[in-house]
Each structure stands twice: as structure tokens, then as C-alpha cells.
Amino acid sequence: MTAAPVVGPARDQTEDCSTMSRFPLSGPRHGGWHPGRRTVLGAFAALCAAPLCAAPSGPVIDVADRDSLLEAAQTAAPGTTLRLAPGFYTAFKPRGAKGTADRPITLISADPADPARLGYMLMDDCAHVVLDGLVFDYRFDPAHNMNFRPFTVRACEHVTLTGCLFDGDDMRSDQADPVYHGYGWALGLSLTSARGITLRDSELRGFGRGMVVEDCHDLTITGNELHSMRIDGMNFARVSDMRLENNHIHDFRRSPKDKGHPDMIQFWTRRTTAPTRRVAIRGNLLNSGLGPLTQSIFMRNEEVDTGAAGREMFYRDLLIEQNVIINAHLHGITVGETLGLTIRNNTLIHNARSDGAADNPDLYTPRITVKESSEQVRILRNLAYVVPEPAAGWEIADNVPIQDRRMALSTYYDKLFVNARKGDPQDLAAFRYRQDGPLAGAGLGAGWLDVAE
Numbered sequence: 001m002t003a004a005p006v007v008g009p010a011r012d013q014t015e016d017c018s019t020m021s022r023f024p025l026s027g028p029r030h031g032g033w034h035p036g037r038r039t040v041l042g043a044f045a046a047l048c049a050a051p052l053c054a055a056p057s058g059p060v061i062d063v064a065d066r067d068s069l070l071e072a073a074q075t076a077a078p079g080t081t082l083r084l085a086p087g088f089y090t091a092f093k094p095r096g097a098k099g100t101a102d103r104p105i106t107l108i109s110a111d112p113a114d115p116a117r118l119g120y121m122l123m124d125d126c127a128h129v130v131l132d133g134l135v136f137d138y139r140f141d142p143a144h145n146m147n148f149r150p151f152t153v154r155a156c157e158h159v160t161l162t163g164c165l166f167d168g169d170d171m172r173s174d175q176a177d178p179v180y181h182g183y184g185w186a187l188g189l190s191l192t193s194a195r196g197i198t199l200r201d202s203e204l205r206g207f208g209r210g211m212v213v214e215d216c217h218d219l220t221i222t223g224n225e226l227h228s229m230r231i232d233g234m235n236f237a238r239v240s241d242m243r244l245e246n247n248h249i250h251d252f253r254r255s256p257k258d259k260g261h262p263d264m265i266q267f268w269t270r271r272t273t274a275p276t277r278r279v280a281i282r283g284n285l286l287n288s289g290l291g292p293l294t295q296s297i298f299m300r301n302e303e304v305d306t307g308a309a310g311r312e313m314f315y316r317d318l319l320i321e322q323n324v325i326i327n328a329h330l331h332g333i334t335v336g337e338t339l340g341l342t343i344r345n346n347t348l349i350h351n352a353r354s355d356g357a358a359d360n361p362d363l364y365t366p367r368i369t370v371k372e373s374s375e376q377v378r379i380l381r382n383l384a385y386v387v388p389e390p391a392a393g394w395e396i397a398d399n400v401p402i403q404d405r406r407m408a409l410s411t412y413y414d415k416l417f418v419n420a421r422k423g424d425p426q427d428l429a430a431f432r433y434r435q436d437g438p439l440a441g442a443g444l445g446a447g448w449l450d451v452a453e
Contacts, residue, residue, distance in 0.1 A: 056081035058103065062110065066090055078128070079103035084116035088137065091120040099128035101158065106130040115165075120150050127157040131164060138207070140169040140185055146208050148186040158196035161189075168206030168228070178257045184208050184230040191216050199224060206253075208232075213239055215272075222246050226264075228253045233264040233294075238272045245282045251289040251426070262294040264327075269313055269336075270302040277316035283448070286325045288354040289426045293328035296348075296366060301336030305371070314339040314374070321345050324446045325366050326425060328354035332366025332384060338374045347445035348384040349417070350404050351425050361405060368399075383416075383445035400444055410438065 058079030063069040066089045072082050073094040080099075084107060099105040105128065109115035117137040123129070138150045151166065153159055171185035188207040191197055191214070198220040204210040205225075209232040213219065219242040226233045226249045233249040236242075249264040264286045267276055286296045297320065303309040315338040325332050325348045332348040335341060348366040355364045367386035370377060377394040379387055387399045404413040404421055413420045416439050423430025433439040433450045440450060 056083075056106070056108075066092070070094065073097045073105070073107070076105045078105065081106045081108060083108055083110045084134070085110050086114040086116060088117045088119060092118050093120075093122045093124070094126055094129075095124045097123075097126040097129055101128060104128040104130045104158075104160075106132060107134060108132045109134060118151070121152065123153045123156055123159065125155050126153075126159065129156070129158075130160045130162065132160075133163045134165075136164060136166045136189070138167065138169050138186055138188075140172055142173070144186055146171075146180075146185060149190040149212075150186055151188065152190040152192065153194055153197060154190075154192045156194045156197070159194070160198040160200070161202060162198070162200050164202040166202065166204040166207070166210075168204075168208075170206070171208075179255050180230075180258075183253055183255060183258075184228060187212050190214075191219075198222075205229075210234055210249075213237070215239075217241055219243070224248070225250075227251045229262070230254050230258070231260050231262050232266055234266070235263075236265075236267045236276060237269065238274050238276060239267075239279065240277045242279045243282070244280065244284065246284065248285045248287075250285070250287040251291040252294055254292055256292070262292075263296070263298045263331075264294050265297045266295070267299040267315070268302055269300075269304070269309075269315075272303065272313075275301075275313050275315050276318075279317070280319045281321075281323065282319065283322045283446075284324075285428070286323065286327060287425065287428075288327045288351050290353060293351075293354040293356055293364065295329050295331035295334070296325045296327050297323070297333045297335075298331050299335045299338075301338070301371070304337040304373075311337075311339070313337075316340055318342070322446045322448065323347075324428075324431065324449060325349065326351045326431060327366050328352065328356070328364040330363055330365060330367050330369075332368060334369045335371065335374070337371045338377070340376045341370065341374055342378045342380075343368060343370070343382060344378065344380040345444070345446055346382045346384070347431075347449055348382070349402075349413070349420055349431060350385065352404070352421070353425050365403070381444050383439075398444065 060081045060083055061072045062083050063072050064085040069089055078100040097105055112133055115133055115135045117135040119137055136151045166188040168184045170182050171180045173181050184207045186207055187209050188204045189211040193215045196218045201223045203225045206228045208230045210226040210229050212235045215238045217240045222245045224247045229252050252262055303313045317340040318338055320343045323346045328351050350365040365385040368384045370388045372391045379396045381398045383400050383402050385403055390396045402411045416437050418432045419430040435452055
């Protein structure tokens with residue numbers, strides 16, 4: 001079975017949208033932040049580096065090159081730990097490696113201070129495998145197109161990636177290329193036709209797109225950092241039973257001449273045969289920072305809104321709560337045709353430093369938008385520039401329309417936040433609720449901004 005190609009959705013054409021690492025690696029790095037940036041997250045502590053797995057209790061096999069790694073993975077008994085020596089492993093293509101629920105096959109770096117680097121991975125038909133503390137080190141090749149997939153988990157079950165770094169590379173071509181040269185390329189992590197996959201406490205940086213997930217079920221994506229992407233952070237199509245929690249997506253890198261429409265989190269239905277269902281998007285920080293604007297959570301339902309399908313393709317049972325969005329595009333939370341949707345306690349703030357060139361403040365201020373034909377919709381206790389008008393059967397209550405243009409109004413940013421308009425957009429402390437303001441203790445928006453300075 002071959003991996004399906006990425007099918008880009010028909011995007012909304014509103015406008016041509018124009019760090020610190022725990023891995024001591026050489027090579028190009030993107031989007032550096034001041035060293036104290038993690039300390040301001042407070043309740044967002046899930047982003048901190050995760051501990052490595054406990055000391056191996058079963059057999060341990062030491063490997064030092066590509067061939068010995070593949071042989072060990074293919075023949076490893078359940079409970080085996082493969083300990084990878086420092087170095088660059090050009091390719092890793094395990095097929096049929098199988099641990100068990102209580103005795104997974106585990107891959108770790110022999111020296112966490114000098115982690116093993118994998119240049120390519122295709123994991124196929126594997127089960128109960130843990131990849132812990134490895135570096136997935138993509139290196140650009142002119143033969144790779146923008147949808148090249150260097151790291152793929154396909155037709156697998158119960159695979160965990162924890163404490164890993166997915167390290168992208170810039171596209172290099174004729175220096176006259178104003179759009180792609182010098183910006184991230186390829187897809188960071190691809191999950192295809194898989195079940196029971198966990199990605200946690202990992203970093204993805206410097207790709208064209210951070211990750212693409214297609215036809216996958218029972219997913220946990222939590223505590224990860226994605227940044228310095230050229231076009232998208234996370235893409236999803238036909239997924240179910242997923243927790244997307246406590247992730248930090250920020251500071252994209254793209255040419256001002258790039259005519260794409262970047263998204264931090266995007267779902268689509270185009271050319272799929274079943275809708276996404278039972279998804280929780282909770283506690284994420286989506287911050288354009290000092291980078292260009294992006295769409296934040298964008299869930300168009302192309303199969304339905306183009307007339308190709310009907311109610312059978314509505315998204316099902318979506319929960320979007322406790323997210324903080326700091327960005328400069330009206331698509332803050334945009335959801336297409338859905339049956340069973342709750343959007344509650346989210347805070348959406350305009351980041352003027354990421355505005356585009358047009359003189360159009362409405363375009364640059366994040367809002368909440370839901371297709372009118374959606375059913376069983378609840379939109380509660382959000383802070384956003386605009387929320388939808390109620391359609392038949394919807395529950396819309398206790399939302400506050402915040403804004404940064406009319407100083408005399410009680411909803412003006414300066415009366416609500418510590419320093420949202422003029423503070424450092426990469427410092428979450430600037431966006432905390434003023435403890436002498438009307439949001440303190442009110443139970444509105446994302447609760448983890450309601451903390452003392």
C-alpha cells in the first residue's frame with residue numbers, strides 16, 4: 001500500500017496571507033525566542049520536556065548503523081530495547097515489527113546528549129513500538145517536491161513518539177526564487193491509516209508543513225511545539241477519537257511573496273469518504289508571535305459546501321475549548337458543517353504585529369465562524385471579536401466581543417489584558433487577564449490566562 005498524496009483543500013480566498021530547543025544540534029535553526037519564554041506559560045507546563053522512558057527491563061540491543069538497526073527492529077522480541085549509538089542513520093524502514101501492549105519494542109538514543117538522527121523513516125504494519133528521544137533530521141534534496149514525506153507511520157497500531165525532534169530544512173534553489181528559497185520544505189511527520197498513535201512532548205520545526213494525518217483513529221497529540229513552518233502546522237482528514245491538547249504552535253516563516261493560505265490547525269473533507277468525528281481541541285496556544293499571519297483553527301467541510309455530499313459528511317462531535325489564539329486573520333476558529341459542536345472558553349486576540357499589507361482591520365482580527373446549517377451547536381463563554389448569530393436550535397451564551405480599536409468601550413484590550421496591544425507577542429504574560437479588570441474570576445475565555453502576574 002502506498003501513502004495517499006496530500007490533497008490540499010479549497011481554501012477561503014480572503015487574502016494572500018503573507019527558539020529555543022532542548023536538542024543541541026548543528027545546522028540551520030529557525031525562530032529563536034528569548035530564553036525565558038517557557039517560564040511565562042505557567043499552567044501550560046505540559047509543553048516542558050518529558051522525561052525519557054524508565055531504564056530498560058527487557059533485552060537490550062546496541063546498534064550503530066542503518067543495517068544493524070533495521071535487522072534488530074525486524075527481529076526484536078516484545079519488550080526489547082534498541083539502543084542507538086550517536087550518528088546519522090540514512091534510512092529506517094521497519095515492516096511488521098510487533099511488540100505487545102505491556103512489552104513494546106522501544107528505540108532510544110544511547111547518549112541523550114548526542115541523540116541518534118534518522119534521515120528517513122517509513123514504519124509500515126508495526127504495532128506497540130515506542131520511539132523515545134530520537135531526532136528525525138530531514139535534509140533537503142532538489143529531487144524532493146514540497147509534499148515529500150521523510151517520516152511516515154503507515155498502517156500501524158499503538159506507536160508512541162515521545163521527546164523527539166523533527167528537524168526540517170530549507171528549500172534551496174536559484175537564488176532568484178522569491179517564494180520558496182530559504183524556507184521550510186517537505187512534510188514533517190505523516191500518519192496514514194493508523195490507529196492508537198501518540199505524539200507527545202516533541203518539537204517539529206522548519207518544514208513546509210509540520211504534520212499530516214489521514215485516515216487515522218484513536219490519536220493523542222499533546223504537549224508538542226511546532227514552529228517555523230512555511231505553510232501549515234497540523235493537517236487532518238478523516239480522523240476520529242482524537243485528543244489535540246496543550247500544543248504550542250507559533251512563529252511561522254514564509255516569504256511575503258508566498259500566495260498560500262497558512263493554517264496552524266486545519267481539517268478538511270475534500271476527496272474523503274467519511275467525516276472526522278469525536279475530536280477534542282483543548283488547551284492549545286496558537287500564536288503568530290513575530291511571524292506572519294496565519295489562519296488558526298480552520299475546519300472547512302469541502303465535500304458538503306460544494307454540494308458533493310450531504311448531511312452524512314457533516315463533522316461529528318467536536319469540542320473546541322480553553323484555547324488561546326493570538327493571531328492576525330479573521331479565521332480564528334472557523335468550522336464547517338457539523339453535527340454536534342461545542343466551542344467554549346476560548347480567547348481570541350488580535351496580534352497587530354502580524355497584520356498583512358491591506359488596510360482592513362476586520363480581516364486581521366480573529367473571530368469565531370460556524371456554518372449556519374450545522375446542528376446541535378453550543379458557543380459559550382468565549383472572548384472574540386465576533387461570534388456567530390444563533391441559528392435554529394443553537395445555544396449561544398455569555399460570549400464577550402473584545403476589540404482593540406475603540407478605547408472608550410469596556411471591551412477594549414487595555415481594560416482587559418495586561419498589555420495585549422503593545423507587549424511582546426511572544427510573552428504570554430502580556431495576554432493575562434488584568435486582575436483589576438472585568439475578566440478576573442469571571443469564568444470567561446481560557447481559564448489559564450486568569451492568573452496573577
